[in-house]
Amino acid sequence: MTEIARRPFDGAEEQAIAKDFAALSARHTAWLEGRGLTSRPWFILGSAPDPHVPEPFPARTAHIHVKYAGHAARQHGLPPGDLTFLLTKTKPEDIAGLELRAVLRLCKRHSPLTRIRRDLPFLRAKECALTDRERDAFIIGTLGTLFGGSGDEIRPSNGVALIAYAIAVGIPQIIVAGISLDSDGYAYDRSARTRRHLAEDRAALAVVAERYPQVTTTEPGLSRATGIPLLASVAAG
Template sequence: MPEDLPADTVHAYVKFAGRSARQHGFPDADVTLATSFDKARWSDLNVSLVLRVRNKSSWKVLLTRLASKQSDQECDLLSHERDDYVLEAMKSRFRGVGEHLRPSSALSMIAFAIVHEIPEIVIAGMSLDQTGHEYNDLNMERKHGPEDRDALRAVAALHPHVKTTEPSLSQATGLPLYRAAAGD
């Protein structure tokens, strides 16, 4: 990551990427996309705002939405809503591209930012060349490679304001490399 980021930077982390961010000297997340929330596994992270992916609607989700206020620190994102964000931002759901039904959670967060018109999006720490995650305490293999590759190629073709700090990701997808502007 560049050392100098604009003052209005929002740090959005996917799942446990806040652990990697901390190892590299970056601040806690402003918003975290989580697919599960086991307090014991999250106890070492300072998580303030959470966008929680849920597989399907339930009475609990419906009641939470009805009772929600702007000050709530957690919001549910149902799987079909996640897919709709990807479709709107990238013009495909990328089904049938690989073994998985959809691109990864990281691509969902990127789609969310695109649809909500974030003016500059910088993807850092993502690789299509490596398996696993740096923060991965369960030693789980990285999934969604083919889906993410195609989705990021669509992002590169449709959204020039989305950039990456990773040269290999830029080469594989066509995303422009991020260069901090003078004075930022």
């Protein structure tokens, strides 16, 4: 059964999903600390066409890539991702030529190995698993709901999930680029593809704008649609 055919979670189900949010956030914060990523600004790059790249970047910016956005980063002369959010179904050809310094990988459930990597962050494992349920817990824990019923999907996109993740682990400054609510296709593949999660992303990002001033965007269209403020250097330009 596809996600489109599933009913949205109700409030009690969402509360059950997010009940371990604090402990989950602490475990991932510890893993990120081992990678030197928690005290730095994050530049979260999605794969929407024509991303707006800030100039200059804040000092010590960590480059965070949603799925295959590393290809778009290369097109714009940006460094490899310090953290890349990938799926279990990611194929080698999807990430061919990309340098993956650390990977947050979405999966159905934890294996014994992924539990060890998660629970013993001092191992400084290059890869950390995030289950589907844990991804949902990060969204609910920071934004209050999965926004099911806003549109045809039962949750926002993985780009929004990564913003919620960054908020949950205490990243001090979060800059969002390459996320769009009005353009199809991808920066590295201009083939027309209908973008999903639009209603859910719009609703979720409006809550981000209301609650989390540390989140800004370089995308004027995204700012207008959601209320997330433009990065100061972009607004001044």
